[in-house]
Structure formats: structure tokens, C-alpha cells
Amino acid sequence: MEKQNDETFKIVSLTSEDIRWPTSLQGDGSDAMHTDPDYSCVYVTLKLKNGTKGHGLTFTLGRGTEVVKSAVEAMKHLVIDRNCWEIFHNFGVFWRALTSESQLRWIGPEKGVTHLAVAAIINALWDLWARLEGKPVWQLLVDMEPEVLVSTIDFRYISDVITPEEAINLLKQNSATKTERQNDLLKNGYPAYTTQVGWMGYSDEKIKGLCKDYLLKAYTSFKLKVGRDFESDVRRCKIVRESIGWENQLMIDANQIWDVNQAIEWVIRLAEYKPLWIEEPTSPDDILGHAAISKALEPFNIGVATGEMCANRIMFKQFLQSGAMQFCQIDSARIGGINEILSVYLMAKKLNVKVCPHAGGVGLCEMVQHLQMWDYVSLSATKSGRMIEYVDQQHDQFEYPVEIKNACYMPPRHPGYSTELKQSAINEYKFPNGSWWVANAGTTKPVA
Incomplete structure (x- = not known):
């Protein structure tokens, strides 16, 4: 007191x-x-x-x-x-x-x-x-007793899926091995994927050059924007696949452009390029639409990723409950900040859905690395099938920008949430x- x-x-x-x-x-x-x-x-x-x-x-x-x-x-x-x-x-x-x-x-x-x-x-x-x-925020979260961390969350509207007591138990499940994962994190970092190669406004030659550059930087997962024109999507998917090879992962992102049936038809036509997921195939509010797309694409081994424009924990609850997302994408600057995001991680853990955060915009990489690192050490206890988006923009505007080494986010060491902009x-x-x-x-x- x-x-x-x-x-x-x-x-x-x-x-x-x-x-x-x-x-x-x-x-x-x-x-x-x-x-x-x-x-x-x-x-x-x-x-x-x-x-x-x-x-x-x-x-x-x-x-x-x-x-x-x-x-x-x-x-x-x-x-x-x-x-x-x-x-x-x-x-x-x-x-x-x-x-x-x-x-x-x-x-x-x-x-x-x-x-x-x-x-x-x-x-x-x-x-x-x-x-x-x-402490850096990820360390602050890791060091919290489960009861303290859970006390920061408002469970109103989600207690039918997860209660404070269940959340505390989930956090205690792997607590005995936290030090082992923390040491691994400090040594090896957390896997990243890049969207920098695939912006819609980039020329074919620029995409080819960027794919080559990021392969040399040890990236193995690449995301491409799609949805404006099918023939253009085919051409650009082919360029990326030929550039990165079939041994690496390709993800595609439509940023909400399609109706539900259009999304299903369009993505099935792109299935030959073996995308790991289609991101935001339709309205970010259409939970049942995402569920229908997920079901239709399951035979093609294409998952649905969404969440960067999901409004709140209640919508995340329904996406997770209904099988509408196979990859949960929290965004560090959306919904109600860390408190609410923690509740989404806990629901995803209980319902066995991988969290692969959205990042890339101003400060999003800087912030979201803390959350995913906490998840690895304290909650999910695995990196398998998980990665953080990375876009190489505006990092030089921050006092403590992200550090990427061998296509991995390295844990921040400075106290805070890595959010302080340079005065310049x-x-x-x-x-x-x-x-x-x-x-x-x-x-x-x-x-x-």
C-alpha cells in the first residue's frame, strides 16, 4: 500500500x-x-x-x-x-x-x-x-505469479469459455520448465516470417529481388497480398513460389476483399501454390463466413488466419469456438491492449489454436514480440507452427527497435514495451x- x-x-x-x-x-x-x-x-x-x-x-x-x-x-x-x-x-x-x-x-x-x-x-x-x-514487458509478464497476471484480465463475456481459475491452471501447467524456455529464447530468439516481399503495389521485379534478399537473411516463410485480380495473383504466386522454392512456406492475405463464396472459389484456384493459410478472406466481423471458408478449404490443407481487425475478446471467443480460424492473429494495437490480448492467448491455448501475431505497422513488431515471447515461456510452451510477422519499416524511428537475427526476433533487453519514439x-x-x-x-x- x-x-x-x-x-x-x-x-x-x-x-x-x-x-x-x-x-x-x-x-x-x-x-x-x-x-x-x-x-x-x-x-x-x-x-x-x-x-x-x-x-x-x-x-x-x-x-x-x-x-x-x-x-x-x-x-x-x-x-x-x-x-x-x-x-x-x-x-x-x-x-x-x-x-x-x-x-x-x-x-x-x-x-x-x-x-x-x-x-x-x-x-x-x-x-x-x-x-x-x-524489465522489458515480456519479462514482467513471465515473472508474474499466475494469480497476478490473471487479475489484470476482465473475464466478463468470456467466462463461458474460460474462467479465472482455468486461466491460472493453464499458466501453472508448464511453470516448472519456464527457465529452460527462457534460456532458449535468449539464445535463439523467436521465429519470424516476412510480408515485406509481397505488397500489392510492388512490381514483379521488386518481388523477385526481395524474395532473394530475404532468403539470404534465412527467412523460410513469406506472405503475399492477393485479391485484386486473379490473373495477377496467379502470376505473383508463381513468382514467389519459384523464388522461394517448395520447401519454404507461402501464406496469402486478401485483407477482407471477398464475399464468402468468392473467397472459397478464388483460394481453391490458387491451391496449386500450396499456401499455408489464407488471411482475412472476408469481412473481419463475419465469424460464420470464416467458418464456412475454413471448412471448404480443409481438404486442400489451407488454413484460415484472421484477427488483426477483430474487435474484441468476445469476437475472438466465437472465432475460436466455431473453428473459424486455424491461426489466431492478435494485434498489439487493437482490441483493448495487453490486458484483453492476454485473454485471447488463454482462450486459444484452451481451444488448441496456434497464435501467429499480426505485425508490421508502426510499432506493431516492437510490441507484439513481447506478447509472443511471454506466450512461449509461460503458456503455450512451444514454438511449433508459430511465428511472428515481420515487416522492415519504421523501426529506425524507435529508441529500442526490434532486433532480428537469423530470421528470429531476439528478446528485448531494455525496460518497457519498446514503444518510445525518437524525438526526431x-x-x-x-x-x-x-x-x-x-x-x-x-x-x-x-x-x-
Whole structure:
């Protein structure tokens, strides 16, 4: 109770920034649905009375970032003047208060813009907690007693699938061998796959060159964007297969472009290229549609991966229950931050579905590595069939960027959630008054 009564641990400020990188100029991040994304984020900084800061963010694609920023500002009153240790010791209760504010919840609840704002604030709180403990977030989670970790989760709406007691038991199952897996992680890292080779806006020659480059970097799993034009998909799948060989893994990603029957027909026609999964084949909200696609593709040994735009733990519960996903893709900047993501990992463990996180956008790789590393050490106890997406963009904008070695994420060593942006990045890309945007008249169109 001493820390909870210490005025120096009071949160005295919450600031939010709209920061955008003009990635649309090179076609980076482009897919069938999002043809011209500017990788962006709402960047939240919490400051304690003693001067300690915590940083968090949620990922966006340019226009609309200002709307998420407004939602963060609307929640500020729920955070300011709170003692951070009082929050951490009652984190599940605080999380529910943040997501269930009696008026704000009407424009959610627990979905869309308001939930993206929640994620930014919650991610900043976890960064702050880990910094105060002097640990990276993955280590903070690994070191927690199961009862403490489970206390951070709101089990409302999911207790029909998993209870706090079951969650605690799952975390205790492999606790005796945690040190062995932690040592393996520190030595060998965690497997990554790359999407950098396959953006929709890339030329055939660029795809070939990138496949060659990433093979030399020891990658064995490659993802390609599909869905705009079937003949183009065939050509590009063939290019990637010929470049990486049949001994390596190919995944394809439609980013929600198809209707259910269209998805089934299209993917079956691409089955000759042996994709491991089809990602987001239809609307991210269509649970029964994903289940139908999963059933239709099962004879072809093609799984369905989804989750990067899943709204909340309740939808994840239904995806997992119904057999609608064979690969669960949590996203570190969506749903309600770490607290809610932990519940998805626990449900996936109970229902025996592999978690292969989505990453690649601004800060997503930096954050999600912590979560998957915790899962390996403390929950799933295996890397088999699991991997983390990797995209080689914007890492140089962070104080503590990801470290990739032999196509593996190496465990972060610095305290926090790896979310602190360099001040130079903020100065250059803050929208609309950062130096890049001023110099380019606030547009992402090439300047002559």
C-alpha cells in the first residue's frame, strides 16, 4: 500500500500525438483493400509526478488518426491524477472502468475508434509499469505469479469459455520448465516470417529481388497480398513460389476483399501454390463466413488466419469456438491492449489454436514480440507452427527497435514495451506541422 499512497506515483499528464509516415509514396503496406496507406499512429505519453514516463500507441493508416486522438483525449479524465500502482494492483477493474465509461461506451462499446484509443492508453500503462520494474514487458509478464497476471484480465463475456481459475491452471501447467524456455529464447530468439516481399503495389521485379534478399537473411516463410485480380495473383504466386522454392512456406492475405463464396472459389484456384493459410478472406466481423471458408478449404490443407481487425475478446471467443480460424492473429494495437490480448492467448491455448501475431505497422513488431515471447515461456510452451510477422519499416524511428537475427526476433533487453519514439521522428512526422509535412505541403503525393 505504500506505493499506492505515494504522491510521486500520481499520473500528472497524458499527451497524445498524431504521427504519420508517407509510406504510400513507395506502395509500402499496400494490399487489395488498403491501396495507399500512410503508416501512422496515435502516440500517448503518460508522465508521473516523479518524472517517469510511459509510452504507448495504436496503429492507423493516415486519415482518421485525428479521430482516434480525439477519443484518447476524451478518456484522459479517467487516467489523470490516478496513482499508477493503484491501477496496476487493480488493473482488471481499471480496464473495465476505461472501456465501460457510462457515456463513452455508447460509441463502442469495446470496438472501433474508442477501443483503439483504449489500446493506446493501456499500452502506455504497461510500458510505464515495466519501466518502473526495470524489465522489458515480456519479462514482467513471465515473472508474474499466475494469480497476478490473471487479475489484470476482465473475464466478463468470456467466462463461458474460460474462467479465472482455468486461466491460472493453464499458466501453472508448464511453470516448472519456464527457465529452460527462457534460456532458449535468449539464445535463439523467436521465429519470424516476412510480408515485406509481397505488397500489392510492388512490381514483379521488386518481388523477385526481395524474395532473394530475404532468403539470404534465412527467412523460410513469406506472405503475399492477393485479391485484386486473379490473373495477377496467379502470376505473383508463381513468382514467389519459384523464388522461394517448395520447401519454404507461402501464406496469402486478401485483407477482407471477398464475399464468402468468392473467397472459397478464388483460394481453391490458387491451391496449386500450396499456401499455408489464407488471411482475412472476408469481412473481419463475419465469424460464420470464416467458418464456412475454413471448412471448404480443409481438404486442400489451407488454413484460415484472421484477427488483426477483430474487435474484441468476445469476437475472438466465437472465432475460436466455431473453428473459424486455424491461426489466431492478435494485434498489439487493437482490441483493448495487453490486458484483453492476454485473454485471447488463454482462450486459444484452451481451444488448441496456434497464435501467429499480426505485425508490421508502426510499432506493431516492437510490441507484439513481447506478447509472443511471454506466450512461449509461460503458456503455450512451444514454438511449433508459430511465428511472428515481420515487416522492415519504421523501426529506425524507435529508441529500442526490434532486433532480428537469423530470421528470429531476439528478446528485448531494455525496460518497457519498446514503444518510445525518437524525438526526431516526432518532430519530422507529427501531422500536420512536422517538418516533412510542412515541406511537402501536407500531402502524400510526390512533390515535383
